[in-house]
Amino acid sequence: MTVREKAPAPTVPPRTAHRSVLARRQATAGRIFVAPNLLAVAVFMLFPLGFSLYMAFHKWDMFTPAKFVGWANFHRLFTGDPLFAIALRNTVAFTIGTMVPTVVISLIVAATLNRKIKGIGVFRTVLFLPLAVSTVVMAVVWRFVFDTNNGLLNIMLGWFGIGQVPWLVDPKWAMVSLCLVSIWKSVPFATVILLAAMQGVPEDLYEAAKIDGAGAIRRFFSITVPLIRSALSFVVVISIINSFQAFDQAYVLTGGHGGPQSATYVFGIMLFQNAFAFGDVGYASALAWVMFAILLVVTVMQLRFSRRNSLEQ
Amino acid sequence: MADTQYPSHPGLERHHSRPFGRRRLLRGAGVLGAALVTATLSGCDRTDDALTFFFQANPEEAAVRMRVVDEFQRRHPGIKVRTVRSGGDPMQQIFTFCAGGKCPDVLMVWELTYAGLADRGVLLDLNTILAQDPTYAAELKSDSVPALYDTFEFKGGQYAFPEQWSGNFLFFNKKLFDDANLRPPGRWEDAWSFAEFLESAKALTKRDASGTVTQWGFVDTWVRYYSAGLFAMNNGASWSSPWNNPGRMNFDDDAFIEGVQFYADLANKYQVAPTAADQQSMSTTDLFARGQAAMAMGGHWRYSTFSEAGGLDFDVTALPVGPKGNGSWSDVGTTGLAIAAGSPRKQEACEFVKFVTGPVGQAVIAESRLFVPTLTSAVNSAGFAKAHTRVQNLDVLTRGPARSRHLPVTPAWERVDALMDRNFGPVLRGVQSATSFKTDLAADVDKLLRKQ
Numbered sequence: 230m231t232v233r234e235k236a237p238a239p240t241v242p243p244r245t246a247h248r249s250v251l252a253r254r255q256a257t258a259g260r261i262f263v264a265p266n267l268l269a270v271a272v273f274m275l276f277p278l279g280f281s282l283y284m285a286f287h288k289w290d291m292f293t294p295a296k297f298v299g300w301a302n303f304h305r306l307f308t309g310d311p312l313f314a315i316a317l318r319n320t321v322a323f324t325i326g327t328m329v330p331t332v333v334i335s336l337i338v339a340a341t342l343n344r345k346i347k348g349i350g351v352f353r354t355v356l357f358l359p360l361a362v363s364t365v366v367m368a369v370v371w372r373f374v375f376d377t378n379n380g381l382l383n384i385m386l387g388w389f390g391i392g393q394v395p396w397l398v399d400p401k402w403a404m405v406s407l408c409l410v411s412i413w414k415s416v417p418f419a420t421v422i423l424l425a426a427m428q429g430v431p432e433d434l435y436e437a438a439k440i441d442g443a444g445a446i447r448r449f450f451s452i453t454v455p456l457i458r459s460a461l462s463f464v465v466v467i468s469i470i471n472s473f474q475a476f477d478q479a480y481v482l483t484g485g486h487g488g489p490q491s492a493t494y495v496f497g498i499m500l501f502q503n504a505f506a507f508g509d510v511g512y513a514s515a516l517a518w519v520m521f522a523i524l525l526v527v528t529v530m531q532l533r534f535s536r537r538n539s540l541e542q
Numbered sequence: 543m544a545d546t547q548y549p550s551h552p553g554l555e556r557h558h559s560r561p562f563g564r565r566r567l568l569r570g571a572g573v574l575g576a577a578l579v580t581a582t583l584s585g586c587d588r589t590d591d592a593l594t595f596f597f598q599a600n601p602e603e604a605a606v607r608m609r610v611v612d613e614f615q616r617r618h619p620g621i622k623v624r625t626v627r628s629g630g631d632p633m634q635q636i637f638t639f640c641a642g643g644k645c646p647d648v649l650m651v652w653e654l655t656y657a658g659l660a661d662r663g664v665l666l667d668l669n670t671i672l673a674q675d676p677t678y679a680a681e682l683k684s685d686s687v688p689a690l691y692d693t694f695e696f697k698g699g700q701y702a703f704p705e706q707w708s709g710n711f712l713f714f715n716k717k718l719f720d721d722a723n724l725r726p727p728g729r730w731e732d733a734w735s736f737a738e739f740l741e742s743a744k745a746l747t748k749r750d751a752s753g754t755v756t757q758w759g760f761v762d763t764w765v766r767y768y769s770a771g772l773f774a775m776n777n778g779a780s781w782s783s784p785w786n787n788p789g790r791m792n793f794d795d796d797a798f799i800e801g802v803q804f805y806a807d808l809a810n811k812y813q814v815a816p817t818a819a820d821q822q823s824m825s826t827t828d829l830f831a832r833g834q835a836a837m838a839m840g841g842h843w844r845y846s847t848f849s850e851a852g853g854l855d856f857d858v859t860a861l862p863v864g865p866k867g868n869g870s871w872s873d874v875g876t877t878g879l880a881i882a883a884g885s886p887r888k889q890e891a892c893e894f895v896k897f898v899t900g901p902v903g904q905a906v907i908a909e910s911r912l913f914v915p916t917l918t919s920a921v922n923s924a925g926f927a928k929a930h931t932r933v934q935n936l937d938v939l940t941r942g943p944a945r946s947r948h949l950p951v952t953p954a955w956e957r958v959d960a961l962m963d964r965n966f967g968p969v970l971r972g973v974q975s976a977t978s979f980k981t982d983l984a985a986d987v988d989k990l991l992r993k994q
Binding site for chain 2: 265291292372375376377378379380393395397398489490491502507
């Protein structure tokens with residue numbers, strides 16, 4: 230393109246000149262097509278990002294003019310707010326409690342669905358359904374399921390002689406309930422990613438392993454898992470990010486205060502509460518950037534770890 | 543591709559013969575998109591000069607409010623009013639509207655949360671209106687219930703005029719009480735004690751052979767930790783010192799702790815009220831409406847629901863008094879009307895607020911059966927009595943506003959509320975004693991208030 234543009238005009242054959250005009254017109258059309266999206270990214274992503282960073286260093290209650298406070302919001306987070314430690318602990322527990330079962334269950338489900346049997350398409354579709362349901366709708370339905378006295382889950386547990394579990398009433402069980410809902414929601418997406426990766430594993434490797442006498446479990450751990458490592462790594466990173474940012478399911482399931490007794494008070498709830506209930510936007514912005522920093526560190530560490538592992542392999 | 547293969551040569555009939563070419567489609571889509579964006583943006587910029595009135599109401603209440611609005615517009619044809627109904631959380635909505643520069647001119651505000659708006663300068667100090675119209679000011683003051691009127695006074699300013707009383711009392715099922723040969727008090731002055739109330743609740747709680755409760759003695763239709771605080775108030779404790787812009791809360795006060803503990807014991811120890819787990823699957827309002835609960839704590843906002851419940855014959859009574867209490871009291875639950883400080887239509891807003899909180903608007907409210915008006919003349923009017931013919935103990939409603947004690951008015955209420963929710967939870971579930979307030983809740987709230 231550049232060479233063509235630099236070439237003296239009279240020496241350009243008519244056909245090339247025509248192409249150049251076409252290419253320019255196509256490039257212009259491309260820019261026009263991309264412009265609305267770019268504008269949306271700038272207005273709805275870049276500007277809020279920059280603004281929240283700016284706000285993180287200010288005290289702003291949405292009405293009076295913002296006042297620059299330097300690092301005070303961050304200082305308050307780490308030294309003056311006992312709820313930050315509670316939210317951090319809960320978020321880490323929620324992340325581990327969601328991410329580990331999600332990956333394990335997704336691996337099992339993907340391996341099960343990675344078979345050429347009749348009607349597998351139906352199973353795959355059914356499995357994908359939770360992803361199509363709105364989180365709020367799903368959480369409302371789960372509230373009924375978790376009802377202590379008449380909930381479906383306790384009724385079913387009752388069939389096996391297990392007494393009533395106070396799912397959403399007791400602080401310890403509330404976190405378990407939240408994790409269960411998130412696992413239910415996360416498994417389909419993770420399964421689809423892992424299933425796609427599994428379908429890319431060459432069949433002849435399995436056949437060779439079979440000839441060598443490797444059983445199904447051995448084949449899974451020695452062939453499937455190493456060969457879908459990058460997809461697995463992606464699922465882990467996405468699960469961590471999603472869990473760290475969890476808000477809607479906690480808000481609907483256990484309320485805007487992260488109850489009972491702050492048992493489900495995760496970062497998402499803390500951020501929302503400070504911004505929209507307390508009107509402390511600067512502080513909430515500082516929390517958002519701390520969350521971003523934690524996620525960035527975790528993700529980079531995870532990627533480095535998986536890259537080193539793959540090199541060692 | 544069509545355009546690339548067949549550039550616009552005049553003789554190229556193929557391009558022109560297409561009924562709907564790609565380029566034409568794209569151009570059309572572009573024009574349509576631009577038109578939509580323009581229409582949306584112009585729709586956002588409402589430049590009609592209507593007065594905006596923000597309120598929260600269920601459909602029935604909204605109809606009453608519209609009656610008041612219509613009457614206002616009939617009497618003030620020059621002022622057009624556009625109503626804005628709140629969604630689930632009105633405070634969040636007000637924050638969003640006002641921070642976005644679209645603050646409604648007139649806002650419905652609540653006694654517990656308005657101070658947060660006043661402190662941020664969102665609300666107009668209505669003393670400016672009162673100063674302009676001393677006759678109206680004198681009439682309003684003399685006809686208002688002081689406890690309700692003063693609630694909206696914060697840091698020397700008057701930020702709203704009360705519009706309806708929404709304090710709490712007890713609804714009771716007359717048939718169930720008659721069957722048990724019990725009679726609750728008919729006036730605030732004749733209130734029963736905690737012990738008498740408990741005995742009645744025990745007598746009215748019925749179980750089947752398996753021990754499952756078929757009829758509860760008492761259910762709570764309000765916010766449980768607020769209700770517990772109201773029982774504490776009836777045990778002689780005030781929530782905070784002072785009630786307006788307090789420096790400390792009295793959560794560690796012995797009378798407060800005792801009152802809260804009594805309330806928690808109703809469900810956990812005496813089992814005359816549903817526990818937190820029970821309430822997951824049942825609506826306490828429905829329990830009373832269906833005749834499965836003998837008493838229900840709530841405010842007048844439940845009146846129409848209970849009135850329309852088939853076969854329910856109910857009346858109202860006063861809250862019980864604890865051993866340390868001095869009389870039965872309701873809480874100053876009240877909503878008021880405020881004017882946005884940045885409103886460009888202050889004069890019109892002022893006329894509207896004066897109308898709704900004045901004799902005419904209050905008379906419409908009194909006759910609506912949906913609200914308890916705040917002007918003494920309206921609450922004692924024939925219209926109010928006519929709208930409540932089912933109630934024998936009308937004194938509980940008409941004297942309710944005067945028998946109300948203040949809840950704390952502080953700009954930090956949302957934070958206090960979050961702490962209360964956290965710390966009342968284990969007490970109300972029965973896993974912790976209310977004495978725990980002395981070591982955790984009281985210290986945390988006082989620290990919070992000191993920072994304000």
